Amino acid sequence: xxxxxxxxxxxxxxxxxxxxxxxxxxxxxxxxxxxxxxxxxxxxxxxxxxxxxxxxxxxxxxxxxxxxxxxxxxxxxxxxxxxxxxxxxxxxxxxxxxxxxxxxxxxxxxxxxxxxxxxxxxxxxxxxxxxxxxxxxxxxxxxxxxxxxxxxxxxxxxxxxxxxxxxxxxxxxxxxxxxxxxxxxxxxxxxxxxxxxxxxxxxxxxxxxxxxxxxxxx
Numbered sequence: 765x766x767x768x769x770x771x772x773x774x775x776x777x778x779x780x781x782x783x784x785x786x787x788x789x790x791x792x793x794x795x796x797x798x799x800x801x802x803x804x805x806x807x808x809x810x811x812x813x814x815x816x817x818x819x820x821x822x823x824x825x826x827x828x829x830x831x832x833x834x835x836x837x838x839x840x841x842x843x844x845x846x847x848x849x850x851x852x853x854x855x856x857x858x859x860x861x862x863x864x865x866x867x868x869x870x871x872x873x874x875x876x877x878x879x880x881x882x883x884x885x886x887x888x889x890x891x892x893x894x895x896x897x898x899x900x901x902x903x904x905x906x907x908x909x910x911x912x913x914x915x916x917x918x919x920x921x922x923x924x925x926x927x928x929x930x931x932x933x934x935x936x937x938x939x940x941x942x943x944x945x946x947x948x949x950x951x952x953x954x955x956x957x958x959x960x961x962x963x964x965x966x967x968x969x970x971x972x973x974x975x976x977x978x979x980x981x982x
Contacts, residue, residue, distance in 0.1 A: 821948045933974035
């Protein structure tokens, strides 16, 4: 038997295996190209998300100042829970009669006289109220100079007037509607008032912005 007949079958097997290897390598190359295209597309998607977080202001998301506000509110609530002082003891009946005076001279407060004094008290309390112009003067005295120029000054002026009319506070969508501002601009000016201590933000079915009632009585 010639030697060629002994090696012919192994050579045919090698040829078949090399063809199969070539097909597998081609499939592997196609898979690699699919991964490359996926990485490019997914990288573009991640870049879009990152750019979106830089240009879109999510006002409902907490920021570092939110945790500071929550901590301050918790400390304020704890400090306001001071124990109630005990009522004063009743006056002693063992004192000298001259210090108490005759019983016949004691008079109950007149209802008509108290009613007569009520308007004066209301008038005095009304004088302590702050006007919008005075509030704006105080606010612009300690905010960055950037907001003293137009158009920032006009927008802050409008938002303060809106908040001044609403004692219970305003929501972000109310400011956007009444001041005709974009969501980003309205959030910027409201955060300015909160961070500078002129207003506070509460969580009541959304973020509720309220002017400080102690600094700006109305």
